[in-house]
Amino acid sequence: MSATLTEHDAAPRTPGPRPPKPDAPAARGPKKRKFPFAPWMLLAPSIILLVVMVVYPTILMFVTSFTDLEIKNKMLGTPANFVGFDNYVEVFTKSDFPAVLVRSLTLMVILTVLIVGGGMLLALLMLRLTKGWRLLVSVGLLLAWAMPPLSATVVFGWIFDTDYGVVNWLLNTITGTQDFRGHGWLADPLSFFMVLIIIVVWQGIPFAAFTLYAGLGQVPDEVLEASQLDGANAWQRFRLIVMPYLRNVVTAVIVLETIWNLRIFTQVYALQQQGGLASETNVLGTYLFRQGLGEFGVTAAIGVFMVILLMGISYYNVRSSLKEEEA
Structure with a gap:
């Protein structure tokens, strides 16, 4: 009989050499x-353009x-003398700049x-109109918005013309x-600004209307229907529901319109050329333009004040935009 070696009778296995462990990677510093x-x-192209067109002129104006x-x-070719804050004092005490600023x-x-x-x-009206009427109103607003300010001012100047005005x-x-035959609307400062307000408002409303109309689309219809079922009237729904949703949009429109209306120039200057009295109808833009023909130091002081104001x-x-990004 052949003997069979069992697992217990077999010679014990000697452990072989273990493969060496790979060296641990050396501790690396922060990548x-x-x-x-x-x-x-x-x-880079945008930054260079911004520096050349904005930063450098602003620094030069400040100096x-x-x-x-x-x-x-x-x-x-003679150098200018350093006068400190004398130009700022002269602007606010020895010129009609304070009256122009208030105006x-x-x-x-x-x-x-x-x-x-x-x-x-x-914007609220466009929500209630049918598709056809909404399209018609939108086209009308776009036509008013697309017209250049100078062209619009010339047209309105003819409408209010002294001899041939409609x-x-x-x-x-x-x-x-x-x-009213021969009545000069632009000769009187009060009626001059009435015509100016008509022109600027006519061209400024389209931007506000389109922006606010887009913002009204963010208001959920379910919330408005629920508030109506709870008994809220139209004014309460607008004040307590619509306005909170539109707060950021309305703030942006107000800020932009404030800046644009403070920088108004073309319409005022064109109306002055058509018969307005510049000395009694100047605003900051036209006043700065007319001052720039002589004393550059005083003009630069006015420009610095306008930059700070804007x-x-x-x-x-x-600040509101940064808070929204952080939220």
Whole structure:
């Protein structure tokens, strides 16, 4: 019989040499992040353009505001003298700049209220209109928005013309008299600004209306229907439901319209050329333009003040946008 070796009878196995363990990788320091060249290369043209067109002129204007630079320095090639804050003192004490500033701020408030209020009413109206009427209103708004400010001002200047204006003819026809024949609407500062307000509001309402109409689409219909079932009237639904949804949109429109209305220039200057008195109808833009023909130091001081004023107005909008991004 052949003997069979069992597992117990077999010779014990001697453990063989174990393969060496791979060396543990040496502790590495924090990986250095490569500089993102590609994004900066793409942004470089815009940054260069921004520096050349905005940053450099702003710095130059700020430096010039502390000198007595005039046109004679440019013609004779002589350097300007450092005068400190004398230009700022002169602007607010020895010129009619304070009156122009008050006039510009008053006009800005009136225009902003009329444009935002009219835009809101048109946006609410467009929600109620049928598709055909909504398209017709949209085309009309786009035509008013697309017309260049100078062209619109010239057209309205002819409408309110002293001798051939449609307004004078229409008023004489309605009253049955000739009291408005030869009436100069642009010669009187009050009626001058009335015509100016009509032009600016007519061209400013389309932007506000389209923006607010787009914002109204964010309001859920279910919430409005539920509030209506609970007994809320139209004003309560608008104030307590619609406005909270539109708060950010309305804020952005108000800030933008405020800045644009404070920087208004083309319409005022064109109306002044058609018969308005510049000394009594100047706003910040036209006043700065007319001052720039002589004393550059004083003009630069006015420009610096306008930049600070516009930055202060824009601060609230920028802060609100940053808070929304962080939320």
